[in-house]
Amino acid sequence: MKAGRRAVYDLHMLDIEYLLAQLRAEREKVDQAIRVFSQLQDTHAARVVPARRRGRKGMSSEERLEVSTRMRRYWAQRRMATRRTETA
Secondary structure (H helix, E strand, O other), X not given: OHHHHHHHHHHHHHXXXXXXXXXHHHHHHHHHXXXXXXXXXXXXXXXXXXXXXXXXXXXXXXXXXXHHHHHHHHHHHHHHHHHHHHHO
16 A cells, blocks of 8 residues: 555656746746846837927027017008008
């Protein structure tokens, strides 16, 4: 009887050792995948360009002066047009 139980025990230990070997191999694959993804993340982070500011772009002083002159002309014409309709 002892021999029979020992054989079962030995088979059971072999199964555990086999499972441990498989788990260690799987852990190595997972560790390798983690290293690869970490490297990808590091290289991706280095290439990320900061987001540009949204909204209107600023105007230089020359552009502001051009807009101001244009708007003065526009409003002068509007005033002249309303004066013509009032006098007519």
